[in-house]
Amino acid sequence: xxxxxxxxxxxxxxxxxxxxxxxxxxxxxxxxxxxxxxxxxxxxxxxxxxxxxxxxxxxxxxxxxxxxxxxxxxxxxxxxxxxxxxxxxxxxxxxxxxxxxxxxxxxxxxxxxxxxxxxxxxxxxxxxxxxxxxxxxxxxxxxxxxxxxxxxxxxxxxxxxxxxxxxxxxxxxxxxxxxxxxxxxxxxxxxxxxxxxxxxxxxxxxxxxxxxxxxxxxxxxxxxxxxxxxxxxxxxxxxxxxxxxxxxxxxxxxxxxxxxxxxxxxxxxxxxxxxxxxxxxxxxxxxxxxxxxxxxxxxxxxxxxxxxxxxxxxxxxxxxxxxxxxxxxxxxxxxxxxxxxxxxxxxxxxxxxxxxxxxxxxxxxxxxxxxxxxxxxxxxxxxxxxxxxxxxxxxxxxxxxxxxxxxxxxxxxxxxxxxxxxxxxxxxxxxxxxxxxxxxxxxxxxxxxxxxxxxxxxxxxxxxxxxxxxxxxxxxxxxxxxxxxxxxxxxxxxxxxxxxxxxxxxxxxxxxxxxxxxxxxxxxxxxxxxxxxxxxxxxxxxxxxxxxxxxxxxxxxxxxxxxxxxxxxxxxxxxxxxxxxxxxxxxxxxxxxxxxxxxxxxxxxxxxxxxxxxxxxxxxxxxxxxxxxxxxxxxxxxxxxxxxxxxxxxxxxxxxxxxxxxxxxxxxxxxxxxxxxxxxxxxxxxxxxxxxxxxxxxxxxxxxxxxxxxxxxxxxxxxxxxxxxxxxxxxxxxxxxxxxxxxxxxxxxxxxxxxxxxxxxxxxxxxxxxxxxxxxxxxxxxxxxxxxxxxxxxxxxxxxxxxxxxxxxxxxxxxxxxxxxxxxxxxxxxxxxxxxxxxxxxxxxxxxxxxxxxxxxxxxxxx
Ligand code: ANZ
Ligand code: ZN
Numbered sequence: 001x002x003x004x005x006x007x008x009x010x011x012x013x014x015x016x017x018x019x020x021x022x023x024x025x026x027x028x029x030x031x032x033x034x035x036x037x038x039x040x041x042x043x044x045x046x047x048x049x050x051x052x053x054x055x056x057x058x059x060x061x062x063x064x065x066x067x068x069x070x071x072x073x074x075x076x077x078x079x080x081x082x083x084x085x086x087x088x089x090x091x092x093x094x095x096x097x098x099x100x101x102x103x104x105x106x107x108x109x110x111x112x113x114x115x116x117x118x119x120x121x122x123x124x125x126x127x128x129x130x131x132x133x134x135x136x137x138x139x140x141x142x143x144x145x146x147x148x149x150x151x152x153x154x155x156x157x158x159x160x161x162x163x164x165x166x167x168x169x170x171x172x173x174x175x176x177x178x179x180x181x182x183x184x185x186x187x188x189x190x191x192x193x194x195x196x197x198x199x200x201x202x203x204x205x206x207x208x209x210x211x212x213x214x215x216x217x218x219x220x221x222x223x224x225x226x227x228x229x230x231x232x233x234x235x236x237x238x239x240x241x242x243x244x245x246x247x248x249x250x251x252x253x254x255x256x257x258x259x260x261x262x263x264x265x266x267x268x269x270x271x272x273x274x275x276x277x278x279x280x281x282x283x284x285x286x287x288x289x290x291x292x293x294x295x296x297x298x299x300x301x302x303x304x305x306x307x308x309x310x311x312x313x314x315x316x317x318x319x320x321x322x323x324x325x326x327x328x329x330x331x332x333x334x335x336x337x338x339x340x341x342x343x344x345x346x347x348x349x350x351x352x353x354x355x356x357x358x359x360x361x362x363x364x365x366x367x368x369x370x371x372x373x374x375x376x377x378x379x380x381x382x383x384x385x386x387x388x389x390x391x392x393x394x395x396x397x398x399x400x401x402x403x404x405x406x407x408x409x410x411x412x413x414x415x416x417x418x419x420x421x422x423x424x425x426x427x428x429x430x431x432x433x434x435x436x437x438x439x440x441x442x443x444x445x446x447x448x449x450x451x452x453x454x455x456x457x458x459x460x461x462x463x464x465x466x467x468x469x470x471x472x473x474x475x476x477x478x479x480x481x482x483x484x485x486x487x488x489x490x491x492x493x494x495x496x497x498x499x500x501x502x503x504x505x506x507x508x509x510x511x512x513x514x515x516x517x518x519x520x521x522x523x524x525x526x527x528x529x530x531x532x533x534x535x536x537x538x539x540x541x542x543x544x545x546x547x548x549x550x551x552x553x554x555x556x557x558x559x560x561x562x563x564x565x566x567x568x569x570x571x572x573x574x575x576x577x578x579x580x581x582x583x584x585x586x587x588x589x590x591x592x593x594x595x596x597x598x599x600x601x602x603x604x605x606x607x608x609x610x611x612x613x614x615x616x617x618x619x620x621x622x623x624x625x626x627x628x629x630x631x632x633x634x635x636x637x638x639x640x641x642x643x644x645x646x647x648x649x650x651x652x653x654x655x656x657x658x659x660x661x662x663x664x665x666x667x668x669x670x671x672x673x674x675x676x677x678x679x680x681x682x683x684x685x686x687x688x689x690x691x692x693x694x695x696x697x698x699x700x701x702x703x704x705x706x707x708x709x710x711x712x713x714x715x716x717x718x719x720x721x722x723x724x725x726x727x728x729x730x731x732x733x734x735x736x737x738x739x740x741x742x743x744x745x746x747x748x749x750x751x752x753x754x755x756x757x758x759x760x761x762x763x764x765x766x767x768x769x770x771x772x773x774x775x776x777x778x779x780x781x782x783x784x785x786x787x788x789x790x791x792x793x794x795x796x797x798x799x800x801x802x803x804x805x806x807x808x809x810x811x812x813x814x815x816x817x818x819x820x821x822x823x824x825x826x827x828x829x830x831x832x833x834x835x836x837x838x839x840x841x842x843x844x845x846x847x848x849x850x851x852x853x854x855x856x857x858x859x860x861x862x863x
Pocket of ligand 1: 226262266340341342344346352355357
């Protein structure tokens, strides 16, 4: 018997697929299935995580194809972004060359994996044909009012004189200059995602059961819809200089302070008002009061992320004003500015209720402000008090006049009714979600197709001048955006009045590029952004697969853009991904030398001495410390490149391994032993097919048993694949291969049936091996075109069944018997049953007649 040689078999089968153009999408009018893996960023190499992701998609694509679907399974490149510019700055390589070289490299690596991808649809988001169409729809959204300009805050590096992306700010400092980063206001472009906030939340309900609950919840929290009230607090006391504001401008001495609350039921527990450090009123006072100005400055140097603010110690300053309580004007409260109040949420001002909000409580304890409990838990009485922990649980209002005795929900409704009646507030819904700032002061991105005219303001680039192509003659020798300092590119005439004007030099956030690529794949050469007939045929994506790190931004932006493009009439599907699967990571043990240096797995010799594992560095002989199992990363050197595995064990063994060891949603640990096991399985399968001849005579008992096992395997593998339980499908295949081996004596008809099913069941996982096996069975065509095996429910059913035993129509016991047992066997078993015996003798009954319904029930007629 010959060994299976992946080195020759795999290229041989890949060549057959290529000759047949086997993966070019066919539209034959059968039901469609669109399977898509999140397209990669062309960083340089395909890593194990990519490989696992694409192999999962391939299992879905290949099985759906066999099951009779027209399958769309495309691939492309999310190719704009910072790393290309960094390469340009650090190594003087042009971003375009760097990107396309990486793409070429990664395409070859991906092709090695034997994926059933339609490469004829490939594109990169940095292709002008792609981003030009993006510019076209961007302008359509602009005309529809979904794109607008306003001031936004950016990270400014004062030494490099450049805007930094968030990931370039490390511990509050510029990644290159090390200078403390400043916040600057810059006029930027925004997409009105907030218009779709409710629609985006509503859509999540329909994705129940089709998207991971965790992802749906994360999106809901990100959008952060909350019901509450806006409350106006009249000014009771203010410094004299505040009343001096000129006519027509806000008068801080007269205009009430507006706060947003989700807990209007706690209004009677208010003990102070707090404004954000950059609230307009704080600023006005800071202009007069040095200690307020100092406070503002201290806050500005702190991080602005919500997480950082949450962590920071509470800090504030008394602004020297007082406001009146909306329900009791005689009662006045002090106004503070506090570092935990965000300027970007609600109205940038709160009322503090220390008894029922932890932040407020920490603040009140620090500055000695009153703590007034107004909600008491069940069982507590009027003496209920709060110590160092705010009470945020359910309860009943007290110390709250007309709200006393109401539940929280009822008290909220009543408080809002009273606020509205007194014109001191209104019920309000607010969202955490902000409009999407898409301006990036970067070269390697999609140019924003706008021209700024000194007379007419921002003007659209006319349709016949699209795409606005990035100039290639740019330099990266100085920081900042090369587009902004390009000598010619940005100087144009105004399309409206023909005077000298300048192009917008900001480019689009790369999340815009990835917010619609799945729609473009339905017809990547369309002369419009989206060919609506093609989009109608293929969208939504039936199965989308990718990392959970995209649970919010990418997936939310894509859902928003689909809705916006659909409202603009460019496509009709609003919910782009009907099914979502988020896969786990590929992890690997880490190895470290005594001097702290990480060592690559290929340079490690592992020994296992009676369960005690030790590691030695191959190149130096030094003893190593075996570290944690972590996500493969360059910094810890625990990366195993797919290419290495593929060249030693073959593609199929690698594919099998990344799917076999743990459920797809969990992390999988890469171990040399694991892939060797997969490789042995490949050999075992081949041994069943190699030299197979259909000449053995029938052998009824063994044949029946093998056929039953075959149908059971078909059922289990089919259900495993459909339910994304690839590891259990593979486990079943391992077991089935052992079963086929054990039934060596089967006749050739039964054996052929078993092997024919086996070849087709392994095909999604180990497609090259499957083709070889299929050929060994005498088929000249591709297994790719063979239909998925079907199971006969009767044959796939369990061998043993439980038969209920009735006595005169009432269930009194049960027996477990082989399926299809004859009536006499069933009768004997039923009569011998202990429960039945006990019942009969206890009631003095004698069995007169036995009725057996095969595989269903036994009925004993007794009196
Ligand atoms: C009074 C109050 C009493 C509050 C109480 C909470 C508990 P969510 O639910 O996350 O939306 N808040 C409002 N605007 C804020 C801002 N700009 N920065 C920081 N905090 C702000 O949070 C809503 C609550 O967060 C609001 O309800 C407000 O505090 C605070 F027992 O008002 B609450
Ligand atoms: Zn003009």
